[in-house]
Amino acid sequence: MDEIHLAADVSNHAHRREEALRELGVAVHVHDASINAVPPLSLTPSGGGDHFAVFTPYFRKWETAHRRGVLRAPRRLAVPRLSGDLPGELHRGATSPDLAAGGETAGRNLMANWARTGVDGYADLHDALADDATSRLSPHLHFGTVSVTELLDRVGTASEGARAYTRQLAWRDFHHQVLAARPRSATQDYRTRHDRWRRSDRDFEAWRDGRTGYPIVDAGMRQLAQEGWMHNRARLITASFLCKTLYLDWRRGARHFVDLLVDCDLANNQMNWQWVAGTGTDTRPNRVHNPLAQAKRYDSEGTYVKRYLPELSDVDVRHVHEPWTLPDDERAALDYPSPVVDLREAADRFAAARGIGKKNGTRR
Ligand SMILES: Cc1cc2nc3c(=O)[nH]c(=O)nc-3n(C[C@H](O)[C@H](O)[C@H](O)COP(=O)(O)OP(=O)(O)OC[C@H]3O[C@@H](n4cnc5c(N)ncnc54)[C@H](O)[C@@H]3O)c2cc1C
Numbered sequence: 478m479d480e481i482h483l484a485a486d487v488s489n490h491a492h493r494r495e496e497a498l499r500e501l502g503v504a505v506h507v508h509d510a511s512i513n514a515v516p517p518l519s520l521t522p523s524g525g526g527d528h529f530a531v532f533t534p535y536f537r538k539w540e541t542a543h544r545r546g547v548l549r550a551p552r553r554l555a556v557p558r559l560s561g562d563l564p565g566e567l568h569r570g571a572t573s574p575d576l577a578a579g580g581e582t583a584g585r586n587l588m589a590n591w592a593r594t595g596v597d598g599y600a601d602l603h604d605a606l607a608d609d610a611t612s613r614l615s616p617h618l619h620f621g622t623v624s625v626t627e628l629l630d631r632v633g634t635a636s637e638g639a640r641a642y643t644r645q646l647a648w649r650d651f652h653h654q655v656l657a658a659r660p661r662s663a664t665q666d667y668r669t670r671h672d673r674w675r676r677s678d679r680d681f682e683a684w685r686d687g688r689t690g691y692p693i694v695d696a697g698m699r700q701l702a703q704e705g706w707m708h709n710r711a712r713l714i715t716a717s718f719l720c721k722t723l724y725l726d727w728r729r730g731a732r733h734f735v736d737l738l739v740d741c742d743l744a745n746n747q748m749n750w751q752w753v754a755g756t757g758t759d760t761r762p763n764r765v766h767n768p769l770a771q772a773k774r775y776d777s778e779g780t781y782v783k784r785y786l787p788e789l790s791d792v793d794v795r796h797v798h799e800p801w802t803l804p805d806d807e808r809a810a811l812d813y814p815s816p817v818v819d820l821r822e823a824a825d826r827f828a829a830a831r832g833i834g835k836k837n838g839t840r841r
């Protein structure tokens with residue numbers, strides 16, 4: 478083999494891979510993969526520094542930054558003749574039973590429908606768990622079956638929904654530039670809070686298996702297992718539950734997401750986990766997403782919970798987020814666990830660990 482052409486990537490793993498290939502004596506050509514609307518590290522803070530550590534000033538620059546135009550697809554592509562065996566099955570382990578369709582045709586259809594009928598409602602509906610009213614384009618953006626440049630062009634900025642959506646796409650670029658500048662943040666705290674995380678396998682397994690006894694957390698984790706994807710609001714709730722309520726290391730949770738998420742992207746996964754754990758770029762690092770408050774606010778009828786937890790499908794809306802409040806006989810008839818932790822005790826434990834006086838969680 479004489480040459481290798483690679484798409485650029487921001488992770489430490491990607492840098493090490495390039496070095497290893499060069500050491501083999503192969504000519505390595507790294508190409509701009511254009512997976513971002515604004516390339517990582519092309520914007521820097523006016524006050525100095527190699528990257529933005531806070532989203533809002535980044536977004537102000539991102540909005541007015543130059544973006545390349547949408548290019549036409551080439552009519553023909555000259556590709557080298559391949560010899561030898563190509564890897565067959567790349568995926569190890571079981572596939573989520575309800576995985577969405579992949580590929581460019583599916584991606585382009587989804588993008589067209591989203592731009593026509595979905596995006597205008599985004600500002601109002603993106604957090605409503607039961608409505609499932611986000612674009613679900615993340616796997617396509619990750620695999621390149623949809624171009625972010627074209628997507629931004631298609632949705633425009635005319636409606637409030639389109640502007641809110643564009644902002645989310647900027648978060649994606651924001652996390653990429655953080656990881657590009659600090660590649661070690663994939664595995665190390667971006668900003669240490671000197672956490673001495675607990676190591677309970679029992680609690681971790683309850684979380685991983687969607688058996689914590691908190692329906693909103695368990696519904697998110699079951700959605701992940703079933704679809705290989707989870708609603709953003711549920712990602713925030715389940716991740717906060719792991720790091721702040723159970724006080725377990727964010728890396729354990731991030732690893733599980735890496736194993737199951739079809740949209741898994743190292744920068745977005747690890748930096749969002751760090752954001753939630755308070756070791757990343759969140760300017761309020763000790764905020765806790767209280768699962769009961771979140772459930773009542775974003776799934777007030779319990780529809781999302783019932784969709785993924787069939788064992789609670791007959792439970793009245795007054796109890797669906799707190800099944801422990803059911804009369805004893807009804808509760809005993811359910812195949813559903815008691816809460817793995819008491820929320821007040823958990824909040825006290827977290828406050829003590831972080832050396833803060835405030836005990837009750839706040840909401841995002
Ligand atoms: C703990 C945690 C882990 C996450 N892991 C990933 C991951 O591995 N890959 C991934 O693409 N996103 C990740 N996200 C961000 C977000 O949850 C997903 O991008 C979003 O849920 C994908 O669904 P959607 O395409 O319908 O999003 P939409 O709401 O339709 O948003 C459109 C696009 O904007 C981008 N986007 C939206 N929110 C974020 C965000 N907070 N950070 C970065 N980009 C965002 C995504 O590319 C998304 O496809 C994570 C969030 C959390 C809290």
